[in-house]
Structures are given as structure tokens and as C-alpha cells.
Amino acid sequence: MKVILLNGSPRGKKCTYTALEVIANRLNAQGIETEIIDIGAKPVAGCIGCASCVNTGKCFVDDGVNEFVAKMREADGLIVGSPVHYAGASGHVTSFLDRAFYSGSSAMQGKPGAVIVSCRRGGASAAFDQLNKYFTISNMPIVSSNYWNQVHGNTPEEVLKDEEGIQTMEILADNMAWLLKCIKAGKDAGINLPERSPKIRTNFIR
């Protein structure tokens, strides 16, 4: 079993990464493989709504989104981490996930997902709510912890001092490992994802 952890901080191995690493280590200790993918500092294109992905199954912009979706097809779970930027998710992770889910949500369907956010002081729950919406439109079970998944700090050292935040990450990892094992046990017993009827799309036009 494998979990992909997407680090949505353009600053690389800093606060968000530190929290993701705590989760990855805890998952590894329970026999679950992990891969942390850094979104990087290069510009990430936003979705232009061209819908070319509807025909090709891929985004026409080649900046890591398609590789991420390909990895998600093989993975069993997803954890998205983001720094809080102006009480929302980072622009990088928003652009990245808009395109990943628009072009490749089939890779994520039915797989447990969790969001974690890192902030200095405020806006964590708004960013957390924002990012969970990618999962709740994609038939993904949400994994939670004993608090909203947030750590506080401006440096990795400060994040590690946030005892409650670190415990929230550890419990989140335990809950993710537990759910993945339940899903596998279910599959082994013949319980698969429900059959889906074709999506009904309506617009509200007077």
C-alpha cells in the first residue's frame, strides 16, 4: 500500500514538509510505503478551462501535474499539505490541484484523502476547508484526526515545537493506515467500490 504526500509549499523542505514527514514516518512504521512530492518553486500554471484533457486524459501543460496523476493511479491514498497564504491554500497548490483533479480525478476516486495545513498564526481552517473540497467532489473518503489538521510555525523547528499539531499529524497517520487496511481487508473479502451511474450534470439557466 502506498500513500502520496503532496507538499504544496514552494519553499521546499520547510514547515509543511516537516509535518508531512512526521506523517510519512508514522505510515512507514506501519508498513505503508510513502512518497513526498514537492510542488517546487517554479510557476505552476492555473487551469485555463480549455478542456483538452477531456479528450486526451492529460493536461496539455507539462509541469508535473500529469506525473502526479500517473502516480496517484498506482497509489492507495493521498495527503495534500499546504502553507496557509492569506487564509487560504498556496497559489501553487491551488493551481496544481485544479488541473490534477480536472484532468485526472479518476485516479483519485475512492481513495482516502487528507489535508494538512501549516500556518504562522491564522487562516488554517479556511485553507483546510478549501482543500478538502477537491476530495468531497471526487468520491474520496476523508481521513481526519482529533483536531483540524494544522501545525503552527514559521520554521521547521517551530512546527516541531507545536506538540498538539504534531500529535494531530501522528493520529492522522494512524487513521489513514487503519482505513487503508480496512479497505484492503474489504477488497479481499469481495467488497469493492459501489457501481457508479453516469454523472448527471445540470445547469441553472432561466
Ligand SMILES: Cc1cc2nc3c(=O)[nH]c(=O)nc-3n(C[C@H](O)[C@H](O)[C@H](O)COP(=O)(O)O)c2cc1C
Ligand atoms: C504569501 C504568504 C502569505 C501568508 N499568509 C499567512 C496567513 O494568512 N496566515 C498565517 O498564519 N500565516 C501566513 N503565512 C505564513 C505561512 O503560512 C507559514 O509560515 C507556513 O508555516 C509556511 O509553510 P512552509 O514553510 O511550508 O512554506 C504566509 C506566508 C506567505 C509567504
